Amino acid sequence: MSEDAAVESRWRVPLSDIAVDDELADAVLETVRSGWWSMGPRVEEFERAFADFCGAEHAIAVANGTAALHLALLAVGCGPGDEVIVPSLNFVAAANAIVHTGAEPVLCDIVGPGELNLDPADVEAAVGPRTKAIVVLHYAGFPCAMDAIDEVAERHGLVVVEDAAHAPGASLHGRMCGTLGRVGCFSFFSNKNLPVGEGGIVVTADEQLAERLRLLRSHGMTTLTWDRHRGHASGYDVVLAGFNYRLDEVRAAVGLVQLSRLIEENEARARIAGRYRGALDGVEGLTMPFGDDDNERVSSHHLAVVVLPEAVDRDRVRGALGERRIQTSVHYPPIHSFTHYRSVGQRRPLRQTDALATRILTLPLYGSLSDEQVEAVIEALLGAVQTL
Numbered sequence: 001m002s003e004d005a006a007v008e009s010r011w012r013v014p015l016s017d018i019a020v021d022d023e024l025a026d027a028v029l030e031t032v033r034s035g036w037w038s039m040g041p042r043v044e045e046f047e048r049a050f051a052d053f054c055g056a057e058h059a060i061a062v063a064n065g066t067a068a069l070h071l072a073l074l075a076v077g078c079g080p081g082d083e084v085i086v087p088s089l090n091f092v093a094a095a096n097a098i099v100h101t102g103a104e105p106v107l108c109d110i111v112g113p114g115e116l117n118l119d120p121a122d123v124e125a126a127v128g129p130r131t132k133a134i135v136v137l138h139y140a141g142f143p144c145a146m147d148a149i150d151e152v153a154e155r156h157g158l159v160v161v162e163d164a165a166h167a168p169g170a171s172l173h174g175r176m177c178g179t180l181g182r183v184g185c186f187s188f189f190s191n192k193n194l195p196v197g198e199g200g201i202v203v204t205a206d207e208q209l210a211e212r213l214r215l216l217r218s219h220g221m222t223t224l225t226w227d228r229h230r231g232h233a234s235g236y237d238v239v240l241a242g243f244n245y246r247l248d249e250v251r252a253a254v255g256l257v258q259l260s261r262l263i264e265e266n267e268a269r270a271r272i273a274g275r276y277r278g279a280l281d282g283v284e285g286l287t288m289p290f291g292d293d294d295n296e297r298v299s300s301h302h303l304a305v306v307v308l309p310e311a312v313d314r315d316r317v318r319g320a321l322g323e324r325r326i327q328t329s330v331h332y333p334p335i336h337s338f339t340h341y342r343s344v345g346q347r348r349p350l351r352q353t354d355a356l357a358t359r360i361l362t363l364p365l366y367g368s369l370s371d372e373q374v375e376a377v378i379e380a381l382l383g384a385v386q387t388l
C-alpha cells in the first residue's frame with residue numbers, strides 16, 4: 001500500500017495489500033511511453049513467461065479470471081443442455097460463467113473442516129447423463145484431490161477445468177495447479193498472489209484448444225491489430241462469434257513484474273500461514289484446515305482461513321477484530337445461499353458446506369504483512385474467541 005492509501009485506510013491490518021515500488025511504476029510508465037497500449041509484445045511476453053512458469057504449453061492472457069473461465073468452458077464445448085459440476089464453497093465467477101455458456105451448474109459439497117476442497121465422492125454422486133465437465137477449485141491455494149476427481153472424470157468421460165485463481169505456484173505431485181486438468185484459469189485481481197488490478201490467463205497443453213481460446217478472446221478474428229501494425233497481416237476473417245476479452249499492455253507489464261516476484265510472495269505467505277497455524281490450530285477450539293505443505297502438495301497460501309468453534313458467533317468475532325482495525329472476510333458465502341442460485345441448478349444436500357459456512361473466517365494474508373501485524377491478528381482472534 002502506498003502512504004496515501006495507508007492514510008486513507010481505516011485498517012491497521014487490511015485483508016490484502018499490494019507492495020508498490022519504483023520497479024512497478026517504471027514498468028507502467030515505460031509501457032505508457034511506448035505508445036502501444038492494446039494487446040501486443042508485452043502481452044506475448046507475459047504469456048510466454050507465465051506458460052514457462054507453470055510448465056504449460058500455451059497461455060492465453062485475458063481481461064480477468066471470469067473471462068478465463070467463460071472462454072475455457074466454451075472452448076471445451078460446454079453449452080445448452082449440459083451440466084457442469086462446481087463446488088458451492090466458491091467465488092461465484094465459475095457458476096456465473098457456466099450459466100453464460102447456457103449450461104447448468106450442479107453445486108457440489110466439500111470434504112469437511114480439515115479439507116475445504118471439492119469432495120470426489122460428492123462429485124461422483126452428482127454425475128448424471130448430461131454432465132459435461134467439472135470445474136475444480138484449489139480453495140485458498142491448496143490443490144484439491146485431483147487424482148480422485150480425475151478418476152471420476154475419466155470413468156464418465158468428463159472434462160476437468162481448473163479454477164486456479166487462488167493457486168498460481170501451487171503444485172500437486174510436482175505439477176503446477178492449472179496444468180492438472182484439460183485447461184486452467186487464473187485471476188490477477190488486486191487481492192490475488194499475482195496482483196495486476198484486473199487480468200487473467202488460461203493455460204493448456206492442447207494446441208487446438210489454445211487456438212480456439214485465442215479466437216474466442218478477440219471476436220473470432222484471425223489476426224490482431226498488433227499483427228497488422230507490425231506488418232504480419234493486412235486483413236482478417238471472422239471464423240466464430242467471439243468476445244473482446246483481451247488484456248492490455250500496461251497490465252501485462254505489471255504482470256511481468258509481479259510474476260518475477262511470485263515465488264518470493266508465496267514463500268512469504270507460507271511463512272505467515274505457518275505462524276498462524278502454529279499459534280491458532282487446535283487452540284481455543286479453532287482449527288486451520290488443510291495442514292502443512294509436504295513434497296506432494298504445495299499450497300500458494302492465497303487465503304488464511306480458520307474454522308471457528310461451533311458455539312462462537314462469527315459476526316461478533318469479526319466485530320471484535322474490526323474494533324482493533326483488523327480486516328477479516330468470509331470466503332465464501334456458499335453459492336447456493338445467494339438469491340439467484342436458490343432457483344438455478346439442482347437442489348442437492350451440501351451438508352459439509354452448510355455446516356461450515358457460518359464458521360469459516362479469513363484472516364489477513366500477504367507477503368508484506370509484518371510480524372507485529374501477524375501477532376496483532378493472533379492476539380485479537382484468541383482474545384475474541386475466549387471472551388465471546
Ligand SMILES: Cc1ncc(COP(=O)(O)O)c(C=O)c1O
Pocket residue numbers: 064065066067090091093094137163165166186187188189198199200
Ligand atoms: C476462485 C475464484 N475464481 C474466479 C475469480 C474471478 O476472477 P476475476 O475477479 O479476475 O474475474 C476469482 C476472483 O476474483 C476467484 O477467487
